[in-house]
Amino acid sequence: MHSIMIICPDHSPLKESEKWLSRYGFQVNTSQSLEQAKKYYELSEFNLLLIDQEAIQHLNSHTELPNQPRRIVLDTKASLSTGVNSMAQGAVFYLPLPTDSETLLKHVVNVLEQDDAPNITPSAQTPPNQQITKEEALTLGTPGSGIIGQSPLMQDLFSDMRKIAGTDVTVLIRGESGTGKELVAKALHNLSRRHNHPIISVNCAAIPENLIESELFGHEKGAFTGANSSHDGLIYAADKGTLFLDEIGELPLEAQARLLRVLQEGEIRKVGATQSTKVNIRLITATHRDLIAMVKQGLFREDLYYRLYVMELLLPPLRDRGDDISMLAQILLEKACQKHNKPIYSYNRTFDKAIRAHNWPGNVRELENAIERAVILSPLERVEAANLKLASQQNTSHTTDSAASNAHLPKGTTLDDYFKHFVLTHQHKMTETQLAHSLGISRKSLWERRQKLAIPKKVTT
Numbered sequence: 001m002h003s004i005m006i007i008c009p010d011h012s013p014l015k016e017s018e019k020w021l022s023r024y025g026f027q028v029n030t031s032q033s034l035e036q037a038k039k040y041y042e043l044s045e046f047n048l049l050l051i052d053q054e055a056i057q058h059l060n061s062h063t064e065l066p067n068q069p070r071r072i073v074l075d076t077k078a079s080l081s082t083g084v085n086s087m088a089q090g091a092v093f094y095l096p097l098p099t100d101s102e103t104l105l106k107h108v109v110n111v112l113e114q115d116d117a118p119n120i121t122p123s124a125q126t127p128p129n130q131q132i133t134k135e136e137a138l139t140l141g142t143p144g145s146g147i148i149g150q151s152p153l154m155q156d157l158f159s160d161m162r163k164i165a166g167t168d169v170t171v172l173i174r175g176e177s178g179t180g181k182e183l184v185a186k187a188l189h190n191l192s193r194r195h196n197h198p199i200i201s202v203n204c205a206a207i208p209e210n211l212i213e214s215e216l217f218g219h220e221k222g223a224f225t226g227a228n229s230s231h232d233g234l235i236y237a238a239d240k241g242t243l244f245l246d247e248i249g250e251l252p253l254e255a256q257a258r259l260l261r262v263l264q265e266g267e268i269r270k271v272g273a274t275q276s277t278k279v280n281i282r283l284i285t286a287t288h289r290d291l292i293a294m295v296k297q298g299l300f301r302e303d304l305y306y307r308l309y310v311m312e313l314l315l316p317p318l319r320d321r322g323d324d325i326s327m328l329a330q331i332l333l334e335k336a337c338q339k340h341n342k343p344i345y346s347y348n349r350t351f352d353k354a355i356r357a358h359n360w361p362g363n364v365r366e367l368e369n370a371i372e373r374a375v376i377l378s379p380l381e382r383v384e385a386a387n388l389k390l391a392s393q394q395n396t397s398h399t400t401d402s403a404a405s406n407a408h409l410p411k412g413t414t415l416d417d418y419f420k421h422f423v424l425t426h427q428h429k430m431t432e433t434q435l436a437h438s439l440g441i442s443r444k445s446l447w448e449r450r451q452k453l454a455i456p457k458k459v460t461t
């Protein structure tokens with residue numbers, strides 16, 4: 001997940017972007033001034049800074065703006081000279097404020113995509129000082145490409161990806177939570193002829209149901225209470241590029257009908273509009289759900305399903321990837337050491353044994369989290385397997401739905417334990433919306449806490 005720091009005074013129009021950027025899956029923090037931001041955060045750990053010029057205009061020439069991460073400066077009193085100065089001081093964009101969400105999102109995505117583009121910036125998975133060539137970046141399976149995997153199942157996947165990357169076919173990616181569906185969608189975009197245009201990723205489970213249509217398709221001014229201005233929507237923002245709809249199974253039926261129209265007609269009609277606009281998008285979707293079963297239950301449109309299911313990519317669970325687990329663990333260990341300024345631990349046998357013994361229901365995301373935990377908790381001399389703190393090591397394996405429903409919560413249960421237990425016990429009979437409602441939180445919070453706690457989703461394949 002990309003992290004963004006917004007630095008702006010409370011009255012700045014930029015402040016509003018905090019909410020909607022988080023809704024699109026970015027991790028967003030805000031500060032009122034550069035000094036405050038520096039005091040409480042390690043700015044170099046963010047992927048992008050969004051700064052209101054007002055928050056930095058008092059800086060004298062000796063006060064250094066951080067070199068990293070990259071920054072976009074926004075200005076309510078935009079002028080040519082301030083723009084030129086900002087760019088000279090290292091901003092990647094200078095934009096007037098207020099700005100509409102699509103414009104800002106496009107710039108944010110552009111900057112982050114450039115950071116992600118492995119041929120431009122060496123990723124943390126690359127040994128330091130080793131430049132990645134374009135060829136390596138496009139060689140699926142290697143650390144340079146960002147998607148690691150040499151096992152036969154992954155090689156089959158890469159072979160299919162190479163065949164379809166250059167086409168415009170709609171792709172449905174299936175796989176358990178944390179298997180790398182979003183990563184695959186981005187790789188397909190990077191390998192396609194659309195790679196110079198944006199890929200817009202939308203997590204359908206993270207947007208409240210009542211907002212999903214206007215967020216995706218846009219709306220006209222006055223289309224509903226609170227629609228004070230017109231809004232183009234995310235599908236339009238993906239024009240000429242790729243639209244990645246994650247958790248497509250969570251898309252409500254009305255929005256499914258609208259999406260079908262976009263795919264059939266190649267045009268989009270905003271909520272409350274009478275006219276349509278042409279759009280040229282390549283659609284990639286992902287789900288952990290069994291869409292056919294949802295079609296039978298009347299929860300997913302059959303006609304849309306067949307539009308999405310032109311090409312299917314199935315991501316194997318981590319437990320079926322053989323030696324890939326050790327290879328991934330080694331690379332993630334190095335990455336976590338760099339992130340936490342630890343000496344690079346050597347990957348020892350006991351550590352590998354513990355990693356191989358676990359069955360990773362939360363897949364690569366769970367592996368990432370466990371290794372980061374181990375790096376933080378281990379002494380400087382060596383990384384210790386016990387610090388992975390895996391459920392299997394602690395002999396409390398409530399990791400599957402059925403196990404979870406039988407598990408009783410021991411003394412000293414934390415809120416996180418309760419949350420995990422509740423979700424695992426109820427998810428087989430509840431939708432995401434019902435789960436969120438029962439827990440008294442939004443779908444977005446449910447999704448965020450699932451990610452944080454690496455809670456596997458119900459496997460319905």
Ligand SMILES: Nc1ncnc2c1ncn2[C@@H]1O[C@H](COP(=O)(O)OP(=O)(O)OP(=O)(O)O)[C@@H](O)[C@H]1O
Nearest residue numbers: 146147148149176177178179180181182183364365
């Ligand atoms: N093959 C891989 N190589 C390296 N990193 C990986 C791989 N697969 C997944 N990851 C990492 O694991 C994490 C989860 O990946 P991603 O978000 O793509 O999974 P997902 O299947 O889309 O998850 P969800 O179903 O929860 O949306 C990310 O940090 C990603 O970088």
